[in-house]
Amino acid sequence: MTTPLLKLDGINKSFGPVDVLHDISLEVHAGEVLCLLGDNGAGKSTLIRILSGVHQPTRGTMMMNGQPVAFTSPRVASDHGISTVHQFGGTFPLMSIGRSFFVGAEPTKRFGPFEVFDRKTANEIAVREMRELGITRIDDGNRLVGGLSGGERQALAIARAVHFGASVLILDEPTAALGVKEAAHVLRIVLQARKKGIAVIFITHNVTHAMTVGDHFAVLIRGAKAADFRKGEKTREEITDLMAGGEAMAELEAEIEGYMATHDGHPPPVAAA
Numbered sequence: 001m002t003t004p005l006l007k008l009d010g011i012n013k014s015f016g017p018v019d020v021l022h023d024i025s026l027e028v029h030a031g032e033v034l035c036l037l038g039d040n041g042a043g044k045s046t047l048i049r050i051l052s053g054v055h056q057p058t059r060g061t062m063m064m065n066g067q068p069v070a071f072t073s074p075r076v077a078s079d080h081g082i083s084t085v086h087q088f089g090g091t092f093p094l095m096s097i098g099r100s101f102f103v104g105a106e107p108t109k110r111f112g113p114f115e116v117f118d119r120k121t122a123n124e125i126a127v128r129e130m131r132e133l134g135i136t137r138i139d140d141g142n143r144l145v146g147g148l149s150g151g152e153r154q155a156l157a158i159a160r161a162v163h164f165g166a167s168v169l170i171l172d173e174p175t176a177a178l179g180v181k182e183a184a185h186v187l188r189i190v191l192q193a194r195k196k197g198i199a200v201i202f203i204t205h206n207v208t209h210a211m212t213v214g215d216h217f218a219v220l221i222r223g224a225k226a227a228d229f230r231k232g233e234k235t236r237e238e239i240t241d242l243m244a245g246g247e248a249m250a251e252l253e254a255e256i257e258g259y260m261a262t263h264d265g266h267p268p269p270v271a272a273a
């Protein structure tokens, strides 16, 4: 196996007396999608914040390309090519598409001659990069981000990350608030990022979405890694069961089966719950 792009080893995180993450070890490879699954409160966002330099681990180490790294601030993580897209794309509704594409990305550093904001060029780049990802409806970078659909906002945020050379792209529940067609589009974009050799960390509740794009899966339960497996190693039922903490689902199933056995095969009425 090749050296992982990013490797976590025994990461722990406590907030005062509260232990949130327990000994998380994970490997992230270039050109792969790692799906991070887990119920609310499992610790997914905390782990993501450690990877993006917002929080520091209480214990444990991180390596990039085999070299130890310490993400002491979001800036340091970003300098290492870590790009995080928060839910809803983290974009600004009242900003133009072109402006939002370059916000915080400091084009003056990357493009020496730009001492002032070059609106025309910024708009052209933003529209072109979105087009690359299959968002063809947008042809004017002056339009406001607020006029974009949820999926288009995600696409804009992902296009930015790709444009600025992210090597690890972290997507926190990018499909959670989207309809089926939009979610499918975002999943396609995830696969495009992967094809470019980016390591994608995809956080989701949705087992179908995870199974559609994931190469590798990790399930967090109450801050610990409950499972770590590759595509094809577990069925949808097994994954769903793991996420629900196992027992709860098994209990529910037994209850429904019991009801049906004594009610002529009819499922229990919803109100009975």
Ligand SMILES: Nc1ncnc2c1ncn2[C@@H]1O[C@H](COP(=O)(O)OP(=O)(O)O)[C@@H](O)[C@H]1O
Residues within 6 Å of the ligand: 015, 018, 020, 038, 039, 040, 041, 042, 043, 044, 045, 046, 047
């Ligand atoms: N700053 C904090 N201080 C104390 N507890 C926290 C803090 N941030 C998160 N937690 C706790 O850590 C647990 C995991 O939260 P989080 O990482 O947001 O989970 P997820 O994203 O999987 O829903 C929760 O019980 C939450 O209350």
Ligand SMILES: [Mg+2]
Residues within 6 Å of the ligand: 044, 045, 046
């Ligand atoms: Mg969260």
